[in-house]
Amino acid sequence: MQNKIRALIDRLDGLLVAHYYQKDEIVQIADLCGDSLELARKASESSKSLIVFCGVGFMGQSVKILAPQKRVIMPKIACCSMARMIDSEYYDESLALMEEYGISRNEIFPMTYINSSAEVKAKVGEMGGVVCTSANAGKIFEYAQKQGKKIFFLPDRCLGLNLADKYHIKSAVLGVSSKEEVLEASVICYNGFCSVHQLFTLKDIEFYREKFPDILIVTHPECTPEVVRNSDFVGSTSQIIAYVQSLSPNQRVAIGTEFNLVNRLRQPYNGVNYTYVLSATKPECPTMNETSLEDIYRVLQAYKIGEFCNEIKISQETAVFAKKALDKMMELSL
């Protein structure tokens, strides 16, 4: 199946793109593999006009928004569960709640994690806000702070709270914190989260530290603030890869991020495995794992006969403002 897909992709002159969380058999045959920032940039700048994107919905959408002239096909339009936690209506309701508390729209600067729909990004872009990924969140957050307004961070409360912690800024979670706490906060987070990264706990860290006193704990910023505060290294997917690969091969590490990535990060050294998953439960992202080789083959076969199956389409109205917020991120993360 892998050979058949490669032959078809080459014949159709397409670019096969895969996020690092995809299954091994997909990563092995991809032309381009990366984290969400790398994929958005490289796929949208590629010379190919057909992009076959294996990942979750918002990733394919980001490429289409940045490069509307390309045809973006997703073998499975799987939707990241965190991105599903907010839509345009919930966005408007959040602003209405803040207004009820006495915070006017003009006092709010919205910053959305790239794990959100095109419609939500458009809402953010319309208000002059910006997108970020976990790889550039610090840089974008510094820009957001300079706007002199309260930052409305969405949808991931963990990334928002972790950024506020890093810069020693008061934060609150909308709908969870009290009105007074929201009024006092400079960063107001939407109450979304990643169910996969919530699996890692302080107890897991304590377990590994007790078992192996020299172990390093490495986590993604979608983990809870408690876990992040107790980690030795926190970074985006590609930052985690670079960090772990820079360590000596017999340095023990316990990693708190998606299973497929952790599982292929390091091979055993002298027959000993020094890499651990920071959770007793296998941290698989269900939506990232939805895409199969058969799905890729099916959309390519359809494409060959002129049927554009699972093509990403975004209305002009949404694309204009979503692009504004995404372009700002690209400009700031150069």
Ligand code: 13P
């Ligand atoms: P990256 O930006 O690190 O690729 O993360 C995307 C994601 O969905 C992590 O759960």
Ligand code: SF4
């Ligand atoms: Fe979404 Fe979490 Fe899966 Fe990443 S790991 S795609 S944030 S559900």
